[in-house]
Amino acid sequence: MLLNNLRKTGMITRNLIAKSGSVSVTNQPTRAMAGILTEKVDRHAEYKNLAITVPKPFVVCVELNRAKRYNAFNKEMWIEIKHCFESLHTNPDCRVIVISGAGKHFSAGIDLNDMIKLGQDLADIDDVARKGHYLEPLIKLYQDSISSLENCSKPVIAAVHSACIGAGIDLITAADIRYCTEDAFFSVKEVDIGMAADVGTLQRLPKAIGSQSLARELCYTGRRMESSEALSCGLVNRVFPEKEALLKAAIEMAEHIAQKSPIAVQTTKQNIVYSLSRPNQEGLDQIRIMNKLYLLSEDLAQAAAAQLTKDDKPTFSKL
Numbered sequence: 001m002l003l004n005n006l007r008k009t010g011m012i013t014r015n016l017i018a019k020s021g022s023v024s025v026t027n028q029p030t031r032a033m034a035g036i037l038t039e040k041v042d043r044h045a046e047y048k049n050l051a052i053t054v055p056k057p058f059v060v061c062v063e064l065n066r067a068k069r070y071n072a073f074n075k076e077m078w079i080e081i082k083h084c085f086e087s088l089h090t091n092p093d094c095r096v097i098v099i100s101g102a103g104k105h106f107s108a109g110i111d112l113n114d115m116i117k118l119g120q121d122l123a124d125i126d127d128v129a130r131k132g133h134y135l136e137p138l139i140k141l142y143q144d145s146i147s148s149l150e151n152c153s154k155p156v157i158a159a160v161h162s163a164c165i166g167a168g169i170d171l172i173t174a175a176d177i178r179y180c181t182e183d184a185f186f187s188v189k190e191v192d193i194g195m196a197a198d199v200g201t202l203q204r205l206p207k208a209i210g211s212q213s214l215a216r217e218l219c220y221t222g223r224r225m226e227s228s229e230a231l232s233c234g235l236v237n238r239v240f241p242e243k244e245a246l247l248k249a250a251i252e253m254a255e256h257i258a259q260k261s262p263i264a265v266q267t268t269k270q271n272i273v274y275s276l277s278r279p280n281q282e283g284l285d286q287i288r289i290m291n292k293l294y295l296l297s298e299d300l301a302q303a304a305a306a307q308l309t310k311d312d313k314p315t316f317s318k319l
């Protein structure tokens with residue numbers, strides 16, 4: 001289905017299809033990553049709107065790379081994000097992901113030119129039900145694109161600078177950890193383009209900040225929230241003076257997490273995500289069932305031995 005979508009958009013070549021399921025990685029560091037790229041994850045299969053680098057072992061940086069358009073989400077980018085995170089989910093060379101944006105802003109949200117084009121496409125369809133029939137799978141695709149961050153078993157750290165608007169909020173609220181720069185600002189802008197957010201913000205933002213009142217205020221008004229408020233409400237948990245420091249810290253944290261047992265980290269993420277909207281008992285049931293297998297892992301013995309011997313960097317097999 002995904003491959004068919006990719007083929008239909010013309011964005012994927014036969015070559016890339018042959019390599020699907022593997023991480024596609026550019027072999028050039030982005031400017032932000034210059035000097036810290038140490039190894040490639042895999043063969044080349046380039047994305048048009050994402051730049052992938054590997055600054056440290058098991059740490060993959062995904063950069064929204066449509067800087068000329070302020071990383072506005074066009075259809076191709078939604079598809080590429082989904083493909084990328086689904087691929088990283090199963091890639092044993094990836095343990096933690098850092099997502100950031102190239103250029104002036106993290107993201108200006110959905111590409112408004114794409115929205116206009118969509119309006120024109122819909123105008124060509126006469127029947128209202130058929131318009132809806134056309135629209136529904138597109139919204140589903142965009143929802144799945146955002147959810148691919150949450151569904152990816154590897155922790156995702158969002159590193160936000162400057163504007164993070166609309167779809168940008170959808171994206172970062174599906175991440176595990178959020179850091180930003182002092183100049184970052186956030187806006188749930190959908191209401192200002194005449195729509196209800198429909199790809200994740202309404203579900204995830206209230207949980208991320210733990211305040212229904214603030215979340216609803218932000219969603220009803222589209223008002224700008226500065227980094228200081230984002231920190232105080234818990235949307236982000238660290239703020240840095242500028243982008244370089246932000247990326248450095250995000251990568252350091254990713255590296256730190258990547259040195260832990262991948263069984264422990266990935267099971268933890270899966271259980272936290274599973275438990276978010278379920279009664280505690282259901283979360284406990286899930287982790288009990290998972291751990292009756294995972295407690296038998298070699299990682300547990302190895303990590304426990306490392307604790308006893310004060311070895312702070314035990315090596316774990318790929319997962």
Ligand SMILES: CC/C=C\C=C\CC(=O)SCCNC(=O)CCNC(=O)[C@H](O)C(C)(C)COP(=O)(O)OP(=O)(O)OC[C@H]1O[C@@H](n2cnc3c(N)ncnc32)[C@H](O)[C@@H]1OP(=O)(O)O
Pocket residue numbers: 069070072104105107108109110111112113138139142163165166167168189190193198199
């Ligand atoms: C199924 C639906 C799924 C998801 C839906 C998501 C909904 C959303 O994402 S709602 C949010 C939509 N985005 C916006 O409303 C952003 C509007 N833009 C801005 O607020 C600002 O441009 C800015 C991003 C804060 C940047 O400000 P600044 O640095 O001052 O640059 P500008 O001079 O304003 O803009 C330069 C240039 O960029 C164009 N542009 C900005 N945002 C978008 C966008 N989202 N899509 C397309 N183009 C965008 C802007 O029009 C300017 O173009 P020029 O041709 O240079 O005039």
